[in-house]
Amino acid sequence: MVTRRIVLINSLGIVASTFFHLNPSAKENNIHLLKAMASKTNLLEDPSALTNVWAYDGMVPGPIIRTKKGEEITIEFINLLDQPTSIHWHGIRIDNAMDGVSHLTQQPVKPGESFTYRFTPPDAGSYWYHPHNRSWEQLARGLYGALIVEGDESEPNVRDYTIIADDWRLENDGSLHEASLGAMHDWSHAGRLGNILTLNGKPYERLNVPSNERVRLRFINTANARIMRFAIDGLDNWLVALDGQAVPPTLLGKEGVMLAPAQRADLIVDVKGDPGEEFAIVETSGEENLVAGYLVCDEINSPEQSFSDKPIPLRSNKISEPHLKSAQVLELAMSGGAMRFLSSGMYRGEKYDGRELATKHKQVWSFNGVSGMSEEPFFKTNRGETIELKLINETAWPHSIHLHGHHFRILSRRIRGKEAPKLLPEYEIQSWRDTVLLERDEIVKIAFVADNPGKWMLHCHMLEHQASGMGTWFEVI
Numbered sequence: 001m002v003t004r005r006i007v008l009i010n011s012l013g014i015v016a017s018t019f020f021h022l023n024p025s026a027k028e029n030n031i032h033l034l035k036a037m038a039s040k041t042n043l044l045e046d047p048s049a050l051t052n053v054w055a056y057d058g059m060v061p062g063p064i065i066r067t068k069k070g071e072e073i074t075i076e077f078i079n080l081l082d083q084p085t086s087i088h089w090h091g092i093r094i095d096n097a098m099d100g101v102s103h104l105t106q107q108p109v110k111p112g113e114s115f116t117y118r119f120t121p122p123d124a125g126s127y128w129y130h131p132h133n134r135s136w137e138q139l140a141r142g143l144y145g146a147l148i149v150e151g152d153e154s155e156p157n158v159r160d161y162t163i164i165a166d167d168w169r170l171e172n173d174g175s176l177h178e179a180s181l182g183a184m185h186d187w188s189h190a191g192r193l194g195n196i197l198t199l200n201g202k203p204y205e206r207l208n209v210p211s212n213e214r215v216r217l218r219f220i221n222t223a224n225a226r227i228m229r230f231a232i233d234g235l236d237n238w239l240v241a242l243d244g245q246a247v248p249p250t251l252l253g254k255e256g257v258m259l260a261p262a263q264r265a266d267l268i269v270d271v272k273g274d275p276g277e278e279f280a281i282v283e284t285s286g287e288e289n290l291v292a293g294y295l296v297c298d299e300i301n302s303p304e305q306s307f308s309d310k311p312i313p314l315r316s317n318k319i320s321e322p323h324l325k326s327a328q329v330l331e332l333a334m335s336g337g338a339m340r341f342l343s344s345g346m347y348r349g350e351k352y353d354g355r356e357l358a359t360k361h362k363q364v365w366s367f368n369g370v371s372g373m374s375e376e377p378f379f380k381t382n383r384g385e386t387i388e389l390k391l392i393n394e395t396a397w398p399h400s401i402h403l404h405g406h407h408f409r410i411l412s413r414r415i416r417g418k419e420a421p422k423l424l425p426e427y428e429i430q431s432w433r434d435t436v437l438l439e440r441d442e443i444v445k446i447a448f449v450a451d452n453p454g455k456w457m458l459h460c461h462m463l464e465h466q467a468s469g470m471g472t473w474f475e476v477i
């Protein structure tokens with residue numbers, strides 16, 4: 001569980017140095033400059049406790065990049081780290097060459113080098129960006145940021161706020177627990193879990209919101225491995241989008257919305273409070289709710305607005321509906337990990353016994369008996385075909401499975417050994433996801449139209465699992 005000793009408010013940010021300046025026309029042309037660099041930030045209540053991080057533009061989280069659906073965006077990226085990196089635009093149905101996957105869609109960007117990412121997001125919604133090279137280390141050190149694509153708003157005057165949740169493994173003095181980066185125990189169990197939770201890089205985020213207004217909150221889980229749940233205490237929480245895509249507005253219970261690593265959820269809340277009043281942002285997955293931050297009602301009371309009781313659904317993006325009758329049906333069996341270690345498996349075209357895989361190659365998980373990225377894709381398909389994928393979690397751990405370049409429908413869920421499928425909530429049936437959580441022994445069927453040409457990854461977004469075996473790819477021709 002994430003714990004904290006004392007309650008103290010701290011909103012100290014850090015100042016990023018600016019090495020480069022863009023000419024004034026850059027903004028108009030939707031050109032952004034982004035630098036990955038070493039920096040220091042304050043993540044604990046004690047303002048003198050600083051953490052060495054790697055961060056975009058020196059800030060944790062990185063700058064919020066806002067753009068519009070259907071408009072081209074350019075990001076001039078410069079790597080000022082001393083390690084190669086790349087940027088993946090998570091959840092965007094992007095041109096394959098811009099997907100940012102090191103060694104699959106591009107060579108990693110070497111220290112001191114730059115790369116131009118240019119794409120036109122086809123969908124509005126809440127997305128994010130992060131490295132796709134040694135992700136388990138680079139995200140744990142602070143490299144991530146929000147990518148917001150406007151164009152799905154259905155109600156005027158609804159302001160939106162981004163809330164990025166991450167857990168950090170820190171020492172008491174604020175220093176990052178570096179000794180455990182890459183620890184096999186984490187890799188073969190639940191992944192790297194932190195002991196400190198931050199929202200927007202702060203120990204107690206305080207978001208100033210207008211009192212008596214309807215606001216949209218965009219939650220993003222950027223943690224390496226932690227599954228979290230969020231709600232705003234004392235207000236009605238309406239779920240309106242998952243992974244960037246609209247769902248029918250659904251009133252959530254007190255426990256709020258669950259976010260596996262990499263997932264996003266947009267909530268609408270009506271901030272019915274007087275100026276100065278606060279509503280806690282609570283993390284509800286533990287036995288006791290953890291207060292992670294606050295919505296603080298602004299002193300300036302906005303003119304009373306009258307809203308419908310129920311939020312109006314967001315405008316949906318156009319994603320092709322899978323044709324299940326003609327689908328290519330495939331299975332992906334996930335095995336290994338602590339308690340059910342692999343007895344043997346393939347790695348880079350060679351067969352090994354499980355012990356060798358673990359000790360020589362740090363591989364402890366597999367997809368269909370293969371650990372890590374293979375030469376040949378998991379499958380090839382022609383553009384426009386429907387793929388129905390049966391994900392089978394044979395491990396004793398939950399996994400957050402992410403599909404690149406596409407969004408999918410969830411068809412069914414059941415537990416291994418049980419015939420009866422689970423009853424899915426309506427919002428899940430209606431959702432388009434790019435990341436799905438499977439609990440231990442769960443079987444989840446998903447389907448999507450493979451309509452985006454290129455080489456796409458399919459991997460566990462518990463980044464230690466990805467690094468130790470749970471990653472494959474497919475090709476759309």
Ligand code: C2O
Binds near residue numbers: 090262404459461
């Ligand atoms: Cu968010 Cu392959 O990643």
Ligand code: CU
Binds near residue numbers: 398399400462470
């Ligand atoms: Cu996993």
